[in-house]
Amino acid sequence: MTNQTSPHIISAQHITFRYPDGRLALHDISFDIAPQEKVAIIGANGSGKSTLLLHLNGILRPQNGIIAIDGVPISDKTLQHIRAWVGLVFQNPDDQLFSAYVYDDVAFAPRYLGLSESDVKTRVIHALKMVNMEGYSNRVSHHLSVGEKKRIALATILTTNACILALDEPSAGLDPRARRDLIRLLATFTEQTLLICTHDIRLVADLCTRAIILDEGKLVADGATETIVYDQSLMEQHGLEVP
C-alpha cells in the first residue's frame, strides 16, 4: 500500500493531446501540484477538463509532454502502480458501476489488487461509511438514483488508500442536501491531494485553495482560488460566472 504521509506530487509538463479524430483537446499544459493541495479545474463545456483528468492515471497518453506522479513518469511499466495511487471518479457514474451489486462495485479495486476477502470487506464497509451509504451493500447498482450512484462511484476509489483523488463533476445532479454532504465529506480528505473538475463555482470557493482555468484546451489561468473565481472579467472571458 502507498504511504499516505509520503509526499506525492503531480507534475505535468507541456501536455498536448489530440483525439484520434483530429480534435486538439489539450494544448501545451503545464502545472505542478503539491501534496495535499486542493485544486479545482474549471472551464466551459468542451474546454478539456475531463480529457486532462484522464491523463492523470494514464488512461489517455499525451502526444507531447510528460506527466509524473510523485516523481514517477507515467509509462507502460508504472501504469498499474500509478492507478493504485490515483483514484479517478468519472463524470457519468453509470460508466463506473458495472457490477450487479453495490458491494461488488466497491470491492473491484481491492480485489484487483489481490487483497484477501476479509480485508476487502473491511475496506468496502469503511468506504461505504465514508460516503454515508452503509446500508447499500446489497442494493442493485443499476436501480440507484443519480445522486446515490455518484456517492457509490466515489466510494469505489476510497478502498485503495489512493493518495490522489481526481473527481469529474462530483456535484452535478445532486440535490442541495446531498451536495452539502458531499462538500462536507470532501473537506475531510485532508490527507489526500484533490483535483476536482466542476462547473460548481461555489463548491470551488468552499473547498479548493487553488483554481486552474482551461479554455479550448489551453491553461489560461492558475492561482489562488480567491484571486481567480472573484475576478469577474477573467471568469466571464472564459465563459464562467463568479459565485
Next chain:
Amino acid sequence: MITPVLAMHIPDGFLSIPVSVVGWLLFIAILVYALRQTRKQLGEHRIPLMGIMAAFVFAAQMLNFPVAGGTSGHLLGATLVSIFLGPWAMIVVMTCVVGVQAVLFQDGGILALGFNIVNMGVISGLVGYTVYTWLTKILPRTTVSQWVGAGIGAWLSVVVASIATALQLVVSGTSAFDVVLPAMVGVHLLIGIGEALITVATIAFVHQTRPDLLQARADNRGARWIAVGFIIALSLVFVSPWANPNPDGLERVAEDYGFIDTAQDPAYTILPDYTVPFIESDIFTTIVAGIIGVIVVSSLGLGVAYVAKRKPISSDQTPV
C-alpha cells in the same frame, strides 16, 4: 480500431461463386421469415429495440478481458441476444451487425455476406438458443440451470459456427479439409470458452438487476427446427464418407474436375484445380457432395416452408 472478434468474417475471394450464391439464398429466405416473425412478436417497438440492440452487440464486442499470454476473451453475442430478444429478432440484429461490419469496416466480404450472416447470426444464434431453451427445460428450474444452459449454448454456438465456416471454405476449394477444420475448430473451442463465460456472467448480471427481461419469448418453434436441421446436417456430413464408400454422380463430377484444369468455365465448377493428397479423395468428395446436398435440401425446404406459409403481402414482406 475494432479487433476482429472471431476469425469468422470471410472476406470476398475466399468463397466460390456457387457457395456465395447459396449463402445469399439461405440468408434471404431466413431473414424474410424472421422479419415477419418480429413484426408479429414485437410490434411497433421492434425498430428502436432491434436497432439499439444491433448497436449494443457492436459495442459489446469491444469489451474483452485478458485470458493469458496476450490473448483475450471476447463476445460474438448471437446467443446472448437470442436469449433476451428471441431467435427472430436476434437474426435481424445480427444481420445488421455483420452487414455494417462488412460495409463500414470492411470486416468480411460483400458476396460472402450471405454466409457470414448465416454463420455468425443464424447458425450461431439458433444453436445457442436451442441448446439454452432445451437445457433449461430438462434441467431443474434453478438459476444455475439457466447458467449451464447459456454457457453450453454459447460455447456450442461458436464451435458449430466455426465448423460451418470451415466447411464453406473447403467446399469453395480455399483450404484443405484436414487442415482448416482442425485449425478453425481448435481455435474456436477456446474462443467459445470466452463467449460462454461472458454470456453466463451477463445473464447473471441481468438476472440480478432486471430479471423481467429474461422471461422466455413465446412461439419460437421454427427456430428450433432450423437449428436442429443445421446440427443434423453438419453431423451427417461427418458421418457420410464412412457410411457410403461408392462415389456417385455428383462426387464424380467433383472428383474429375479436381484433376482437370478448369480454366474453361469456372463459374460452374465447384472445385477449381484442387485435390487433397493427404486423405483419400473418396472420403473428401463424399463430404463435399454431402455438404452441397444438405445446403440445397435445406434451401429448398425453407423455400417451400416460406411459400406454404405465405400470407397477403404487406409492406414488410418486400423481398430483401
Next chain:
Amino acid sequence: MLHLHPTRVSLLHRLDPRVKSVTAFALILGILITPPHTWRAYPLIWTLLACVAVISQLSAWKLGLQAGIALPFTLVAMTLLFTTQGRPIMMIGGLVIPDSGLARFLEIVIKSWLAMQVTLLLTKTTDFTDLLRGLRGLGISETLVATLNVMYRYLFILKDESERLIRARASRSGKSGGYSSGGTLLWRAKITGGMVGNLFLRSYERSERIYMAMVARGYDGRMPYTPLPPLKRRDVVLGLIPIICMAMIQIVVR
C-alpha cells in the same frame, strides 16, 4: 474512417446511391468470376479501380494499402500451397510448393484485395444514411432499413460508452507491491459480463425511451423516410460505364 462525412465532392460522391451500390456489387462479382490463370485480368481491373478512385479524388495508392490483406483467412488459404498437386517450383523450409497451389493462393489473395477496394470506394464516397436510402429505394425491407438507421444513429454513442466502461475498469486496475494483482480468470470474466450487462440494460432502457419519444411524435410502426429523387438517366449511364469496362476486361482476357 469512423465517422463518415465525405467532405470532398466528386462525380462519384454525387452519384445516386442506388446506382452506386448496384455497380459496386457488379464489380465485385466481376472480380470474383475472373477465371483461373488469367493473370492479365488483374492489372486491368486494378487500373479500372484506380481510375474510379482518381475520379473520386481518392488516392489509388492509399486505397490499395487500406485494402490490406485479410489476415486469418490468408493463413487458411495458405494451406493450398502445400496441399495442391502440381509441378514443384520452389521449396520453403523443406516443403515443396507446387505451381498450381501458388497460383490458386495468389488468385484468392488478389481477388480479395481488389474486392475490398471496391467496398472501400463505395463507403468512402457515400454517406451511410444515403446508402440506406438507396437500399430502401432498391426495395429492401423497410423494417431492416429502419433498424439499420437506428443502429447507425447510436453505433458511435454506444461504442463510446463501451470505451468509457473499459477506461473505468482500467482506472481501478491498480497494482501494489507485495500482492499478486488481477484476480482470477473467472472473476475477470464476471466483471466483463457485468460491463456487457450494464451496457445491455442502458441500451435496452434507451430503446424504450426512444420508442416513447417516437410515439410522442406520432410513430405508428412506419418509419418516415425521405425517398430519393427518381433515377436520372445520366446516373444510370455513369454507373454502367465501370460495369461495361469490367465486362470488356472479362471478355478480352479469356
